[in-house]
Amino acid sequence: MYSESELASAVEAGAITPEAATAFRNHVAASRATPAVDEEHFRLLSGFNDIFVTIAAALILLAIGKLGGTLVEMLTGGGAEPRVIGANLIGGGAAVAATSWMLAEYFTARRRLALPSILLLLGFVGGAGATIAGLFVINGQWLTDTLHLTSQVAQQRFGGVIAAVAGSLTAAAAWVHWRRFMVPITVAAGAVAVVGVSVGLILSLIPAAKDWVNAILLVGGIGTFIAAMRWDMSDLERRTRRADVAFWLHLAAAPLIAHPVFHMLGVFDGEIGAPMAALVFALYLFFAFVALAVDRRALLVSSLAYVLWALYSLFHQSGAVELSAAFTGLVIGSALLTLSAFWHPMRRAAVGLLGDLARRLPPTQQGALA
Numbered sequence: 001m002y003s004e005s006e007l008a009s010a011v012e013a014g015a016i017t018p019e020a021a022t023a024f025r026n027h028v029a030a031s032r033a034t035p036a037v038d039e040e041h042f043r044l045l046s047g048f049n050d051i052f053v054t055i056a057a058a059l060i061l062l063a064i065g066k067l068g069g070t071l072v073e074m075l076t077g078g079g080a081e082p083r084v085i086g087a088n089l090i091g092g093g094a095a096v097a098a099t100s101w102m103l104a105e106y107f108t109a110r111r112r113l114a115l116p117s118i119l120l121l122l123g124f125v126g127g128a129g130a131t132i133a134g135l136f137v138i139n140g141q142w143l144t145d146t147l148h149l150t151s152q153v154a155q156q157r158f159g160g161v162i163a164a165v166a167g168s169l170t171a172a173a174a175w176v177h178w179r180r181f182m183v184p185i186t187v188a189a190g191a192v193a194v195v196g197v198s199v200g201l202i203l204s205l206i207p208a209a210k211d212w213v214n215a216i217l218l219v220g221g222i223g224t225f226i227a228a229m230r231w232d233m234s235d236l237e238r239r240t241r242r243a244d245v246a247f248w249l250h251l252a253a254a255p256l257i258a259h260p261v262f263h264m265l266g267v268f269d270g271e272i273g274a275p276m277a278a279l280v281f282a283l284y285l286f287f288a289f290v291a292l293a294v295d296r297r298a299l300l301v302s303s304l305a306y307v308l309w310a311l312y313s314l315f316h317q318s319g320a321v322e323l324s325a326a327f328t329g330l331v332i333g334s335a336l337l338t339l340s341a342f343w344h345p346m347r348r349a350a351v352g353l354l355g356d357l358a359r360r361l362p363p364t365q366q367g368a369l370a
Contacts, residue, residue, distance in 0.1 A: 043114045043244070050115040057103055057116055061096050061123050068095025076138070086138025093130030097173075100124035108181045121174075121183045125193075128173035132166045160204020167197035184244035188252040191227060195220035195256065214260035221256025228253055229294065236362050247296070254298035258287070262306040272313050280310040288339070292350040295362045300336075308332055 010016050045051070072091025073084055100123035108117040136143070149155050171193035178186040199216055202209050209216065228249030235242040262268075267280060284307045287299040308328055315324040339346065348364040358364075 044118075045115055046113065050113050053107060053113055053116045054119050057107070057119055057123075060103075061099060061119075064099045065092035065096045065127075068092045080141075082140055083138050086134045086136075086140075089130045089134025089137060091134075093127040093132075093134060095127070097124050097127030097131060100127060101177075104177075104181055108183060117181070117183045118185055121177060121181070121186055121189065124177055125170060125174050125186075125189050129166065129170040129193075132169045136162050136166065156207050157204045160200045160202075160207075163200030164197045164204060167193050167200055171197065182241065184241055185248040187227075187231075187245045188224075188248035191224045191249060192252050195224065214264050217256050218260040218264075221253050221260065224249060224253035224256055228296075232294065232296075232362070233360055236360075238362065250294075250296045250298045254302035258299060258303035258306070262303065267306050267309060272310055273317075274314065277310040277314050280306055289350055292343070292347045293354060293361060295347060300339075304332070 011018050069088035069090075069092035073087040076083060076087045100120045104117065104120040104124070107113050108120060143149075143158075144155065147158065149158050171190045174186050174190040174193060177183070178190070195217070198220060199213065202216055203213075228246050231242050231246035231249060232238075235246075261283065262280070265276070265279065267276070272280070284300075284303055287303050291297055291299050311331060312324050312328045315327045320327055344364070351358045351361060351364055354361070
């Protein structure tokens with residue numbers, strides 16, 4: 001299986017002509033009775049070798065992380081629990097980050113293996129973040145004494161500053177990785193780090209804002225969604241790496257939008273009544289409209305658990321106690337399969353309601369061969 005970005009790369013390299021690439025896309029779209037953009041392609045596996053390499057790389061990173069953490073713990077001489085934890089974070093994180101980068105030089109830069117590249121990116125960014133966090137943990141008591149942080153409020157604010165600094169440096173590490181390897185998921189990882197930085201800064205400056213974490217995350221999710229749309233609108237035909245970047249940004253934005261909204265509504269606070277269930281269904285229908293308009297399904301997946309719970313509660317309260325789960329699965333599963341089967345005509349109808357805005361969204365018709 002070849003991705004759109006690889007097809008575009010073949011055209012740029014002169015391996016095939018632009019006309020041949022367009023004819024191939026038209027053929028695939030015609031055989032599936034849907035435009036290629038509606039398939040929401042993203043490359044995860046090129047073959048079983050991807051899985052094989054990923055398993056091997058994961059084993060190596062786990063082993064290297066353990067060895068690195070143990071080595072630094074021995075060098076620092078152990079001591080109190082925070083020092084031991086910090087030493088393991090520093091040693092393990094640095095070892096995992098360095099190993100991930102070295103492996104990526106071959107499996108990402110040369111072999112272009114998708115799944116291993118994602119693992120190695122997460123290993124590098126996660127390792128860098130762990131190293132930075134470990135530096136603060138191992139020096140936590142010294143920093144507290146030096147800065148005379150005696151009150152709980154001061155310590156909370158300092159904790160927020162530390163989280164913001166760690167998040168900023170982790171985002172910087174993701175940016176460096178992006179500049180070298182340009183793995184599409186990197187931008188989404190950086191966006192999540194930026195959201196974490198923002199939350200940390202706000203909590204450090206306004207401790208009372210901890211009661212508004214869901215609202216802050218929602219704002220971060222909307223910002224990430226806007227960034228995803230900017231990448232999407234730069235490649236409406238979804239034929240380059242920019243579409244892959246947009247896919248991962250949408251995947252990061254969806255939970256940051258859906259989870260805070262439903263948590264603020266108190267969906268999981270107990271069994272919900274008919275009015276609340278109706279509100280949940282209305283929100284899900286709105287998310288479905290947005291998903292159809294932008295031709296991305298991440299919002300539907302992220303909010304699915306809340307719809308399942310709402311419908312389950314209604315069946316349970318109606319007396320179908322033993323069969324509530326079965327009825328819920330049947331109804332929601334049937335609805336989602338229907339949506340999948342009629343995605344293209346439903347999307348055409350949804351986009352038709354948006355007027356001039358439709359020109360800035362992925363097309364509802366496959367581009368014809370010129």
